[in-house]
Amino acid sequence: MTAESDIAAYLATGGFGTVGTSIFVNTMPATPDNCIAVSVYAGSPPERTHDSSGNDNPSVQVRVRNTSAGTARTKVEQIYNYLDGISNTTIGSTFYLGIFAINSGAIPMGKDENGRQEYTWNFSVKRKR
Amino acid sequence: MGELGKGTTLKDSASNVIGLITTFGGFGNSSDVLDKTTHDISGNFYAYMAGLRKGKPVTLTCDLSGNDTSGQIACIADCLAGTEDTYTITLPNNEASTYIFRGFVSSWDVVPNLKSQITLALTFQPTGSTAYPGPYWTT
Numbered sequence: 001m002t003a004e005s006d007i008a009a010y011l012a013t014g015g016f017g018t019v020g021t022s023i024f025v026n027t028m029p030a031t032p033d034n035c036i037a038v039s040v041y042a043g044s045p046p047e048r049t050h051d052s053s054g055n056d057n058p059s060v061q062v063r064v065r066n067t068s069a070g071t072a073r074t075k076v077e078q079i080y081n082y083l084d085g086i087s088n089t090t091i092g093s094t095f096y097l098g099i100f101a102i103n104s105g106a107i108p109m110g111k112d113e114n115g116r117q118e119y120t121w122n123f124s125v126k127r128k129r
Numbered sequence: 130m131g132e133l134g135k136g137t138t139l140k141d142s143a144s145n146v147i148g149l150i151t152t153f154g155g156f157g158n159s160s161d162v163l164d165k166t167t168h169d170i171s172g173n174f175y176a177y178m179a180g181l182r183k184g185k186p187v188t189l190t191c192d193l194s195g196n197d198t199s200g201q202i203a204c205i206a207d208c209l210a211g212t213e214d215t216y217t218i219t220l221p222n223n224e225a226s227t228y229i230f231r232g233f234v235s236s237w238d239v240v241p242n243l244k245s246q247i248t249l250a251l252t253f254q255p256t257g258s259t260a261y262p263g264p265y266w267t268t
Contacts, residue, residue, distance in 0.1 A: 047151070047246075048135065048151075049148075049149040049150055049151050049191070049192060050134075050135055050136055050137050050138065050149075050150040050151070050153075051136070051138070051146070051148055051149065051150065052148075052149060054192075055246070097245075097246060098244060100244055126244075126245070
C-alpha cells in the first residue's frame with residue numbers, strides 16, 4: 001500500500017473516521033462537509049544501502065475540513081498528536097521507521113466556497129521500500 | 130567513465146557478508162616517508178625514501194540490523210574477542226575487483242539517531258600485507 005493509504009487507514013484505526021466515507025486518499029470530494037484528506041507529495045530522496053533498496057521518504061499532507069472552524073482546528077491538532085513521533089511501527093504491511101511533523105502548528109487554509117473551514121498539517125515519512 | 134560503487138561487499142573468510150552497508154570509508158595502503166637528506170645533497174632539496182607500509186584502516190557504516198548475526202553482530206563479537214580474520218572487499222564492477230587483507234575489528238559504534246536509522250560504524254585494522262590483485266575494470 002502507498003504511504004497515504006496506510007496513513008488514512010491508520011487514522012481510521014485511531015477513530016478519526018472511515019476511509020471512503022469521511023477519510024479520503026489523494027482527493028477531497030465536495031461532500032461530506034466534514035472530512036479528512038490524506039495526500040502524498042514529494043519528500044527527500046530515498047536512501048539505499050549497498051545490498052538493499054533501503055527506505056523511502058515521502059511527505060504526506062493531512063487536510064481537515066469542517067463546517068465548524070473550531071472543530072476543524074481541534075481535529076487537525078488531534079491528528080498531529082496522533083501521527084507525529086510514530087516510530088518503528090508496522091502500518092498495513094509496511095514497516096515505518098518514523099512519521100514526523102514538518103511544521104509546528106496547523107496551517108489555516110481559510111474557508112472554501114461553501115464556507116467550510118480547512119486546516120492542513122504536513123508530515124515527513126520514513127518507511128521501508 | 131567509471132562505475133557506481135553501489136553493491137560493494139565486505140566478507141569474512143567464511144564468506145559472511147556484512148549487511149546494510151551505507152558508506153565505505155575506502156581502502157588502501159600508506160607508506161612511511163623517511164628523510165634521507167644529507168649535508169652534501171645536490172640542489173638543496175630534501176630527499177626521501179619509502180619506509181614501512183601498512184594497510185589503512187577500513188571504515189564502514191551500516192543500518193544496524195540485529196538479524197545480521199553472521200555479519201554485523203559477528204563483527205561486534207570479533208571486536209570484543211580481538212579475533213583476527215581475512216577479509217575481502219569486492220567492488221561491484223563486472224570484473225569484481227577485490228581488496229584482501231588480514232586484520233581485526235578495532236572499533237564499533239552504535240548511534241541511535243533521533244529521526245533516522247540506528248547506525249553501526251565499524252573499523253577494521255589491517256595487519257601485515259594487503260592485496261589488491263584486481264582484475265580491474267575496463268569501462
